[in-house]
Amino acid sequence: MKFDQIMVRYGEMALKGKNRKAFEQRLKHNLSIKLKAFPNTKITKTRGRMYILLNGEDPHEVMAECQEVFGIHSLSFAVKVEKTEEQLKEAVLLAFHDAKDARTFKISSKRTDKDFPIQSADLNPLLGGHILRNTDGAKVDVHHPDVEIKVEVRHDAAYVTAQDYPGAGGLPVGTTGKSLLMLSGGIDSPVSGYLTMKRGVEIEAIHFHSPPYTSDRAKQKVIDLAKELSRFGKSIKIHVVPFTAVQQKIHREMPAGYSMTIMRRMMMRISERIAQKQGILSLTTGESLGQVASQTMESMNTINEVTNYPIIRPLVSMDKLEIIDISRKIGTYDISIRPYEDCCTVFVPKAPKTKPTRENANYYESSADFSEDINRAVAETYTIEVNASNSDQESNEFSDLL
C-alpha cells in the first residue's frame, strides 16, 4: 500500500474573506507550476482544503516540492482505501511507519457512514492494536502523541491521514503585487527576496554589472541565485544594468568619502526607472541596520531621498546569523559565498562616510550631470529570465559533452 494523495491546509489565507477565492486560485496555479515535473498529479479543491492526487508519483518527492510553495500551512499524506478492516489496518500501519522518528501515536476515527459495522470508539483500539502488534517500541499516547493518525469512514470510501508536514507558510506568490529586488550576489539580498515572496509578492530582480571591474562569474552568481529563488515562485526576470560608466564617473568626480553613498543613490534612481517601466510599485533591498557603512540610519536617510517608492527591507532588524541561517535553508548560501568581486566591493573607498547627509550628497551631485549616464544605463539594460525547472537543460552549450 502507498499514499495516493497529499492533503494541503492553508494558513493565513483561510482568513481572507471575500478575496479567498482569488488566493486559492493563485495557490492552485502555483502548485501546478511546481508539479509540472510530476505529470500524473492532479490538484482538486474542496471546502478550505486542496488535495493532490498522486496517481503513482512518488509521495515523498512530491511532498518535498509542495513544502516550498508559499501559502500552505501544513500538508499530510493520505490514502483512500476500501471500507474493510484489513485495508484500514494496513493504512494506519503505513501512516505510522512514515512518521520516521515517531514512537507514540494516537488514532482519531470518525465514521460518517453509519452503516459501517464498527463504531468509531471501537475502531481506535482495533487499529491502534494493529500498530502495537506490528511495531517494536510503539506506544499509544492520547495526550501528546508524536503522530496523530486520522481515520475517516465516509460513504464512498475510507481515508487515512498521516502525520503533518510543515508548509512554507506565508501567502501565495502573486497575490500581493510585485517588487523589484536589488540583487547583488551577497548573502543578504536573496534572503530578502525570499522573505518578500513569502508575503505573496512576485519578484523581478535588478543587478548592476560593471565589467571589467566585475566578472561574468559575478553575474552568473546572480543568475544562479535568482534560479534558487524561482523555486519559491515562478520564473524570475533579472534586469542587468550596465553600470561601469556611472561608477567610473562617480569615482572620478565625486569625493571618495561620499562615493559609496552616491553610488547607492544612482542605483536607486535607476531601479526606480526600471520598476516604473515594468509597472512595479516597490523596491526590495537586503539592507540590515548597522551591518555596513551604507546601512546606518544616516546612510539610509540620504540614500532613500532619491526615490519615493516604498522600499521593502525584510532584513532591517535581523542579525547576520539569522540571515545566514535562512540563506542556508533556502539554498542560496553556497552560491553567495563564491568569492568574486561585485560592484559594491570594487569601488569601496578607504573611509566611506557612515554619517552622510542629504545636503552634502545633493551638493556634490550638483557638480556633475549624471542624467545622461542614467538614461543610457536604463536604455541599455537587458533582461534575462530564469526558472528553477529549466536550470539543468537551459544551457545547451555543454550538452554534447555531457
Place this chain on the structure above:
Amino acid sequence: MIYLDNSATTHPLPEVLESYQKVADQYYANPSSVHRFGSEAERLLQHSRNQAAHLLGVDPQEVIFTSGGTEGNNMAIKGIAFMHQDRGKHLITSKIEHPSVMEAYRALESLGFEVSYIDVDRNGIVDPKKIVEAIREDTILVSIMSVNNELGTVQPVQEIGNILRKYPKLFFHVDHVQGLGKINLPIKGSGIDLCTISGHKIHGLKGTGALIVQKNVSLFPLLHGGSQEIEVRAGTENLPGTVAFVKALRLNLETQQQSLEELKSLRKTLWNELSKIDELVINSPEDSAPHIINFSIPGYKPEVVIHDLGEKDIFISTKSACSSKQPDVSAVLKACNLDRSRTTSALRVSLSYHNTEDEILTFIDALKDTIKKLQPTMGR
C-alpha cells in the same frame, strides 16, 4: 573477444571517450583560475555537478568528485572516523565488504578504533537486526555495500537505512559501486549519509567517480590543499574525467531504464545453462543483482580455468579483481560458510548491458569444453 568481467571494469563508451578528449583539448584551463577561460572550465564543472546531482536525485553541493570507488570509500570511512571520533570510536561493517572498505576499517583498528564485522547468511545477506544488535553508545559509522562484487548479493540497504534513522548520532555509508545502474537505490529517502560510486564500472574512465555526502555531514579531508570540492578534496579538478564520468552516468541510467529486463533475462539464460553443468555449483543467490553470477567448479583451480578460457578469447574472473592476487580462499564465500572445496574454486561472470545471448551461449560451450579438457588432471 567475449568480455564477461564487467564487475572488474567496463569498456569505455566511444561517446565518453569523445567527451574526455574534447574537454582535455578545449577546456584545459584550471577551473580555479580567475580569467574567463578558467571560468568556462568552472562552469562546465558546475554543469557536470548539476547533471550528476539531477541524475542521482541529490543536491549539487552533495556531489564530491573523486578518483573512484577506493577513494570514495576511504574518504567516507576515514573522513567520518577522524572527524567524529570524539563522539565515539566504534564502527560497524559486514564481513563481505570490498577490500577498499575492509582495509580502511582494518587501518582504523590499528589507530585505536574498534570495529564490529557483521556475519552474513548463506547467500551473503546482512541481517539488519544484527546491525542493530551491534550498535553501541559510541558507534559513529556503519558501512554496508549495496551489491556484493563477488556474489551479486543485493543487501537490504533501504531497510537498514530506515532503521538507522532512529540513531541520529551515527552515519550510514553505502558502497554502491557495483549497484549503480543495475539496481534501483534512491540515495535520498533511504537514510544514506554517504554513498560511493565509480565511473569505470559504468563504461566511464578509470580514475573517476563520486562520493555523495548528504548536507550537514562533515568529513575530515584525506587531501589538504586548495578549496576544491567543498574543501574535502584538494587538488586541481580532473575536469575531462569528471565530464566523461557524468556522461557515462547519464547514458548508463538511460540504458538501465530501457534494458534492465533484457539484462535480467540474459542472466537467467546464463543461470539456466550453468545449472545444467554437473561439475558446477552456483554460489550466487537466484534473486541477486542482474549482472553477476558466481559459481564454483570444485576440484578445479579457478586460475587454470580462466587461462584456458582466455586462450579462446573469453574473459571471466576469480572472485574480485581487487582481491584476486591473494591466494586461494575467497573471504566473501568463506563468510557465507561455504565449504573449502567451493571457496577455493570460485569463478565470476559479470555482464554489461552490451553483452548478447550469443556470447553467453558461446561462453557456455567453451566452459563445457574447458571442464572436459581439464578433467583428467583436476576434476575429482
